[in-house]
Amino acid sequence: MKVTLLNFTPNPEKTISIAAKLCYSDSSIDELEDRVKGISHGKFLGKIVKMGHLSVLEHAGFTFGVEGISRATTHQLVRHRIASYSQQSQRYVRLKEPDYVTPPSIGNDPGRKRKFARAIKNSYGLYRELVDNGVPAEDARYLLPNAACTKIIVTMNSRELLHFFRLRCCERAQWEIREMATRMLKLARKEAPSIFSSAGPACVAGPCSEGEMTCGRPGEIRKKFKEL
Numbered sequence: 001m002k003v004t005l006l007n008f009t010p011n012p013e014k015t016i017s018i019a020a021k022l023c024y025s026d027s028s029i030d031e032l033e034d035r036v037k038g039i040s041h042g043k044f045l046g047k048i049v050k051m052g053h054l055s056v057l058e059h060a061g062f063t064f065g066v067e068g069i070s071r072a073t074t075h076q077l078v079r080h081r082i083a084s085y086s087q088q089s090q091r092y093v094r095l096k097e098p099d100y101v102t103p104p105s106i107g108n109d110p111g112r113k114r115k116f117a118r119a120i121k122n123s124y125g126l127y128r129e130l131v132d133n134g135v136p137a138e139d140a141r142y143l144l145p146n147a148a149c150t151k152i153i154v155t156m157n158s159r160e161l162l163h164f165f166r167l168r169c170c171e172r173a174q175w176e177i178r179e180m181a182t183r184m185l186k187l188a189r190k191e192a193p194s195i196f197s198s199a200g201p202a203c204v205a206g207p208c209s210e211g212e213m214t215c216g217r218p219g220e221i222r223k224k225f226k227e228l
């Protein structure tokens with residue numbers, strides 16, 4: 001899996017701080033720009049997030065490129081509706097070689113790994129045979145597995161990212177989307193620490209939200225995300 005931060009709103013923390021200050025001030029935009037120059041964004045934005053004034057976070061967006069992930073994972077990703085996506089098409093792109101993700105629970109066992117690889121190669125083999133004999137790729141792709149690799153570009157604003165990280169960095173999320181979300185968080189936090197320093201599963205900023213489904217390791221998870 002490769003996750004790249006392709007682009008983001010310039011000066012995301014400054015933009016959000018101006019938006020938040022504007023709500024409570026009669027100053028002009030120029031004056032507000034001057035006023036946020038010396039402030040601690042971390043302290044100010046921390047207060048704003050705690051108050052639940054989250055709409056101001058929507059003014060800063062982040063665009064990620066993700067490749068080498070399975071269709072099983074992008075299917076989960078695109079359930080997040082407050083986002084924009086562009087995904088490699090299985091209708092227009094003909095796949096040449098088997099390119100797939102092997103879950104560790106299968107890959108760590110040589111026997112399972114072998115059987116899994118054989119089944120996938122059979123699917124891809126028939127896929128290629130059909131395509132080579134004139135079946136449109138959009139129909140032949142019905143043979144391709146959930147494990148098939150894909151590429152996707154995703155853009156989310158900071159408010160949606162915080163929500164996404166809360167759900168998908170949690171141990172309850174599936175391992176592959178969790179890995180992807182955690183890499184996205186690491187990249188976003190580097191560029192906007194004031195927005196993302198407490199981001200991650202619910203237990204990073206407060207109590208675990210998962211009730212009976214808790215992983216039971218909030219201390220360990222909290223430490224992991226603080227040190228990310």
Ligand SMILES: Cc1cc2nc3c(=O)[nH]c(=O)nc-3n(C[C@H](O)[C@H](O)[C@H](O)COP(=O)(O)OP(=O)(O)OC[C@H]3O[C@@H](n4cnc5c(N)ncnc54)[C@H](O)[C@@H]3O)c2cc1C
Pocket residue numbers: 079080081082160163167168172173174
């Ligand atoms: C651990 C886990 C297990 C899951 N298991 C399943 C499963 O078994 N089956 C399944 O189908 N899905 C499952 N999901 C997917 C889940 O139900 C959501 O579809 C997905 O996480 C997207 O989250 P969301 O709807 O909160 O967020 P987004 O689409 O990212 O939206 C963000 C927020 O905007 C608001 N919002 C967005 N659209 C609407 C709307 N139309 N109406 C009202 N408010 C809206 C909500 O407050 C929402 O939380 C699972 C998710 C997780 C994390």
